[in-house]
Each structure stands twice: as C-alpha cells, then as structure tokens.
Amino acid sequence: xxxxxxxxxxxxxxxxxxxxxxxxxxxxxxxxxxxxxxxxxxxxxxxxxxxxxxxxxxxxxxxxxxxxxxxxxxxxxxxxxxxxxxxxxxxxxxxxxxxxxxxxxxxxxxxxxxxxxxxxxxxxxxxxxxxxxxxxxxxxxxxxxxxxxxxxxxxxxxxxxxxxxxxxxxxxxxxxxxxxxxxxxxxxxxxxxxxxxxxxxxxxxxxxxxxxxxxxxxxxxxxxxxxxxxxxxxxxxxxxxxxxxxxxxxxxxxxxxxxxxxxxxxxxxxxxxxxxxxxxxxxxxxxxxxxxx
Amino acid sequence: xxxxxxxxxxxxxxxxxxxxxxxxxxxxxxxxxxxxxxxxxxxxxxxxxxxxxxxxxxxxxxxxxxxxxxxxxxxxxxxxxxxxxxxxxxxxxxxxxxxxxxxxxxxxxxxxxxxxxxxxxxxxxxxxxxxxxxxxxxxxxxxxxxxxxxxxxxxxxxxxxxxxxxxxxxxxxxxxxxxxxxxxxxxxxxxxxxxxxxxxxxxxxxxxxxxxxxxxxxxxxxxxxxxxxxxxxxxxxxxxxxxxxxxxxxxxxxxxxxxxxxxxxxxxxxxxxxxxxxxxxx
Numbered sequence: 376x377x378x379x380x381x382x383x384x385x386x387x388x389x390x391x392x393x394x395x396x397x398x399x400x401x402x403x404x405x406x407x408x409x410x411x412x413x414x415x416x417x418x419x420x421x422x423x424x425x426x427x428x429x430x431x432x433x434x435x436x437x438x439x440x441x442x443x444x445x446x447x448x449x450x451x452x453x454x455x456x457x458x459x460x461x462x463x464x465x466x467x468x469x470x471x472x473x474x475x476x477x478x479x480x481x482x483x484x485x486x487x488x489x490x491x492x493x494x495x496x497x498x499x500x501x502x503x504x505x506x507x508x509x510x511x512x513x514x515x516x517x518x519x520x521x522x523x524x525x526x527x528x529x530x531x532x533x534x535x536x537x538x539x540x541x542x543x544x545x546x547x548x549x550x551x552x553x554x555x556x557x558x559x560x561x562x563x564x565x566x567x568x569x570x571x572x573x574x575x576x577x578x579x580x581x582x583x584x585x586x587x588x589x590x591x592x593x594x595x596x597x598x599x600x601x602x603x604x605x606x607x608x609x610x611x612x613x614x615x616x617x618x619x620x621x622x623x624x625x626x627x628x629x630x631x632x633x634x635x636x637x638x639x640x641x642x643x644x645x646x647x648x649x650x651x652x653x654x655x656x657x658x659x660x661x662x663x664x665x666x667x668x
Numbered sequence: 669x670x671x672x673x674x675x676x677x678x679x680x681x682x683x684x685x686x687x688x689x690x691x692x693x694x695x696x697x698x699x700x701x702x703x704x705x706x707x708x709x710x711x712x713x714x715x716x717x718x719x720x721x722x723x724x725x726x727x728x729x730x731x732x733x734x735x736x737x738x739x740x741x742x743x744x745x746x747x748x749x750x751x752x753x754x755x756x757x758x759x760x761x762x763x764x765x766x767x768x769x770x771x772x773x774x775x776x777x778x779x780x781x782x783x784x785x786x787x788x789x790x791x792x793x794x795x796x797x798x799x800x801x802x803x804x805x806x807x808x809x810x811x812x813x814x815x816x817x818x819x820x821x822x823x824x825x826x827x828x829x830x831x832x833x834x835x836x837x838x839x840x841x842x843x844x845x846x847x848x849x850x851x852x853x854x855x856x857x858x859x860x861x862x863x864x865x866x867x868x869x870x871x872x873x874x875x876x877x878x879x880x881x882x883x884x885x886x887x888x889x890x891x892x893x894x895x896x897x898x899x900x901x902x903x904x905x906x907x908x909x910x911x912x913x914x915x916x917x918x919x920x921x922x923x924x925x926x927x928x929x930x931x932x933x934x935x936x937x938x939x940x941x942x943x944x945x946x947x948x949x950x
Contacts, residue, residue: 378772378773378836378840378843379840380840380843380844380847381773381774381775382773382774382852382853382856383775384774384853385776387770387774387853388770388771388774388776388779389770389776391766391767391769391770391774392766392767392770392771392782394762394763394766394767395763395764395766395767395786395828396767396782396785396786398763398819398822398823399785399786399789399823400785401804401808401819401823402801402804402805402819402820402823403789403792403797403823403824404785405800405804406797406800406801406803406804407792407797407800409797409800409803409804410796410797410799410800413799413800463687466683467683467684467687470679470680470681470683470684470687471680471684473676473677473680477681477684481684481687481688482938483935483938484688484691484692485687485688485691486934486938486942487691487931487934487935488691489878489934490878490882490927490930490931490933490934491695491882491927491930491931492881492882492883492884492900492926492927492930493882493884494882494884494900494901494903494904495882495900495903495923495926495927496694498903498904498907498919498923499694499695499697499698499923500694501907502694502697502698502701502916502919502920503694503697507712508709508710508711508712508714508916509712510697510714510716513712541690541691541694544687544691545691549942549945550946553942553946573676598793601795602793602795602796605795605884605885606882606884606885606900609884609885609888609904610903610904610907624795624796627795627796627798627799628798628885631798631799632889637799640799641799641800644796644797644798644799644800647796648791648792648796648797651791651792651793651796652791652792655790655791
C-alpha cells in the first residue's frame with residue numbers, strides 16, 4: 376500500500392533518513408562485515424599481525440568436538456525451552472480464555488515476568504536451587520536426589536531451562552490469549568451443537584486455527600533461546616560445569632573473551648548469522664503466505 | 669468456551685492460580701531473603717516469612733555497596749540503568765520516526781534501497797556480532813560512555829517498521845487538508861502526524877525502556893569501570909564469588925530493585941505495551 380499524496384522535496388527525505396542510516400552503518404554494517412572478514416583471518420594473541428587464512432578458522436571449528444557439543448546443547452536447550460514454555464503458556468491461555476470475566480486480572484498477574492531481566496531471572500532461580508542454601512534444594516535431597524547444579528551438568532542444564540521457561544511463559548501466554556480471543560465464538564458454538572466435546576473441539580478447531588500464532592511463537596522462542604538466555608546462562612552457570620550449558624552464543628563469547636581466539640569466534644558468529652537469517656526468512660515467507668489468504 | 673459448567677470453571681481457576689503462584693514464587697523468595705540478615709539466608713533454613721533487616725539491607729545495598737569487595741553502591745548503578753534505558757528508548761524513537769516519515773511521505777531515488785538497508789538489521793541481534801561491534805565502539809573511543817551503551821543497541825529496524833505501519837493507516841485526506849491550509853512537511857509532521865502518533869510512541873517507549881534496562885551482554889563487555897556498571901550486571905558481580913560467603917541478602921535486595929522499574933512500567937502501561945508488542949512482532 377502506497378500513499379497517493381506525498382511531499383515533493385529533494386533534500387529533506389535524505390536528511391530525515393540520515394540519523395538512522397548513520398547509526399545503522401556504523402554500528403550494524405561495519406561490525407557485521409568485520410565479523411565476516413575476521414572469520415577469514417588468523418590474528419596473533421595481541422591482535423597486531425593478521426594473516427588471511429581462508430576457511431581455516433571454519434575447518435578448525437568443525438574439527439573441534441566442543442563445537443559439536445555446543446550445537447547439541449543448543450538443540451536440546453532450545454527444544455526443551457520452546458516446548459515447555461509454549462505448552463505451559465497454551466494451557467494457561469486456554470484456561471484464561473474460558474473465564475473471560477477474570478481474564479484481565481490473570482493477564483496482569485501473568486505478564487510481568489516479561490519485564491524481568493534474564494540475568495535477574497537466572498539469579499532468582501539460582502537462589503532457590505543453590506545446593507547449600509537453596510530453599511528447594513533440601514526437599515530434593517530429602518527425595519534422595521544429590522542435587523548440585525554447580526557440579527552436575529544435567530542439573531545445571533535443568534536449572535537453566537527452568538529459569539528460561541519461567542521468563543518466557545508470560546510472552547507466549549499473551550500471544551496465545553490474543554490468538555484464542557480472535558477465534559470467532561460462532562465456529563466453536565457450531566461444533567458444540569454438532570456434539571463435539573471440549574477436547575475434540577480444541578484439537579480439531581481451536582488448535583488448527585491457532586497454528587499461525589504457534590508457528591510465529593516457535594520462531595520467536597527459538598531466537599529468544601539463542602540470544603536472550605545468555606544472561607541466564609552467564610548468571611547461573613557461566614557455561615559450566617565442564618561446558619554442559621555452553622550454547623553456541625555462549626561459546627562465541629567465551630572463545631573470544633577468555634580464549635582470545637577472535638578468528639574462531641568470528642567464524643562462529645557468521646554461522647549463527649546464517650542460522651538466524653534462515654529462521655527469519657522462513658518466518659517471513661510463512662507470514663506472507665498467511666497474509667495472502 | 670461454550671459450556672459454563674462449574675467444574676470446568678473451577679479447574680480453570682485452579683490452573684490459573686497455580687500459574688500465578690509459579691510466576692510469583694521466585695520473586696517472593698527474593699523479597700523475603702532481602703529482609704533477613706546474612707546468617708539466616710546463608711544458613712539454609714530461611715523462613716518463608718519476611719524478617720526484620722529490610723531497612724538495613726536496602727540501605728547498605730543502595731548507598732554503601734557490598735563491604736567485602738569494594739562494589740559500587742546500587743544508587744549509582746540505578747542511575748546508569750535509567751540513563752541508558754531512557755537513552756535507548758528516546759534515541760530509537762527519534763531516529764525511527766524520522767526515517768519512517770521519509771519512507772512513507774516522500775518519493776525519492778533510492779527510497780526502496782534505504783528501506784531495505786534499515787530492514788535487514790531486524791535479522792541480526794547485537795549478540796552475533798558482539799566482538800566486531802566492541803571493536804568499532806573501542807575505535808570510536810566510546811568504551812565506558814553512555815553513547816557506547818546506547819548507540820549500538822538502537823541500530824535496528826523495529827521502531828521504523830512500527831511507525832511505517834502506523835503512518836500507512838493515517839488517512840490521505842489529512843495530508844491533503846493540511847496542504848490546502850498551506851502546511852509544509854515540517855508543519856504537517858509537527859501539527860498533525862506527531863499528535864496522532866502519541867500512543868504508538870508511548871508503546872514503543874515502554875518496550876524499548878524494558879529492552880534497554882534488561883541488557884546484559886553488551887554492558888558487560890563495554891563497561892570496564894565499576895562506576896559505569898548497570899544494575900543487571902551489578903547483581904551478577906555480587907555473586908561472582910560463587911561460594912557461600914556471597915552476600916545473598918544484598919544481592920536479593922539488588923534483584924528486587926532491578927526488577928521494580930521495568931515491572932512497574934509493564935503493569936501501569938499494560939495496554940500500550942501489549943499493543944506495541946503485538947504490532948512490532950507480527
């Protein structure tokens with residue numbers, strides 16, 4: 376859709392665009408292209424001498440067992456967080472949709488974790504499950520579980536997943552509730568008259584109609600798990616123990632900062648960029664198709 | 669749903685109440701922990717009700733800082749967080765309302781190109797180009813400055829898209845009418861478009877304020893001086909000892925203070941925030 380009446384001015388539009396273009400070029404395109412360029416260089420530890428090495432950084436990366444491990448961790452971590460936060464949020468949203476009278480109040484009570492910083496969410500959950508002083512660690516030990524996220528990789532991963540899910544439920548809840556409330560009541564009533572029970576109605580009518588929302592949320596959640604959970608991981612486990620919670624984004628940070636391996640870190644950045652661009656492209660194609668209907 | 673059976677309503681209320689409990693419990697514990705003395709919290713037998721050391725803990729956290737390590741007091745971190753969150757929100761609104769105005773209300777060569785140059789930034793969050801961005805900011809001598817904290821985080825297209833979408837829904841007749849009145853581009857923007865955009869601006873402000881306040885990785889990298897630290901980073905640094913001697917009661921007081929401003933913004937501006945969120949993302 377284009378405007379039919381517009382202003383005629385030669386210089387003004389460029390001046391209006393200037394601030395954003397300057398910020399974008401300096402802080403987006405320049406570093407993004409540097410990342411790509413750097414991924415083909417090998418630098419010495421002081422960053423003084425650099426040498427063009429082609430795909431060597433990528434080859435080194437793919438020869439590292441740790442890189443595959445971080446990929447696997449990312450896949451496990453993101454599927455767990457996405458699956459849990461989506462299904463829990465959907466459960467809450469369907470219940471809130473039932474009681475339209477109280478829905479507004481519950482909405483307010485549910486959405487505020489969206490505003491809590493991921494790192495703060497991580498600290499809160501770490502406090503509850505810290506092995507020696509955590510309020511919930513003692514009951515676990517009472518059940519015979521030797522709970523210690525500081526030493527046990529699986530425990531660390533579980534803790535990080537719980538904090539990430541807690542943080543994400545509110546966002547998914549909001550979108551699911553909006554999606555549910557936009558489904559015409561008449562469709563549901565018609566099928567109720569046809570004798571379909573609540574479960575059957577949910578799976579054959581509501582859930583399919585909700586699928587665009589679900590798909591959108593799936594993509595957003597995966598991107599959330601990739602990037603926003605950095606604060607949670609760093610605050611709770613610092614990527615450990617023994618790399619058990621090192622996701623791909625965390626490894627970019629850890630290799631560049633602690634290892635001083637800028638070329639390898641840049642190569643990882645480039646791989647991540649490709650993954651995110653692919654995800655975004657899928658989302659846009661899907662959304663566009665949906666709009667045409 | 670169609671039926672209004674008491675049982676179904678009861679289950680719904682039960683599940684939702686459980687949900688609210690899960691959502692609130694970690695924060696409640698933090699609140700409780702921030703009101704006890706160090707020994708009670710570290711002892712592993714903290715009661716589930718508030719203690720009597722609230723004033724002392726909050727006073728120490730805000731004005732003194734942790735004693736064992738020479739940490740910054742939280743008051744200073746709060747100021748840094750406010751400046752950068754407001755800077756990010758205002759900066760982003762400023763650059764994106766202008767560029768959206770240019771793209772929607774003017775025809776000029778390279779209009780499509782300019783739009784795509786801005787649009788592509790949607791795909792890559794700052795985290796994936798973190799070291800190169802750090803290097804750019806260091807080369808520009810912006811480490812440990814508010815400009816360094818703010819500018820790289822406003823380089824994305826979300827705001828531009830939101831304003832563009834909104835401007836598209838503004839009826840063309842408004843522009844025609846103000847042109848008949850002899851208004852130029854500045855007058856039309858200032859007298860007509862800006863007043864109409866107030867709710868969109870407010871929604872974007874809420875979302876960007878929260879986004880800016882909650883930043884972690886970026887401030888962690890580019891602030892080296894303790895005096896430039898934001899509160900979200902500060903909490904983590906209070907716990908960095910990882911041993912039981914960490915001053916948990918102060919860390920929890922800090923966590924509560926770090927949550928208050930963004931949570932208050934979401935609760936008070938709920939309607940605007942939800943509207944803005946649904947519009948930017950979809």
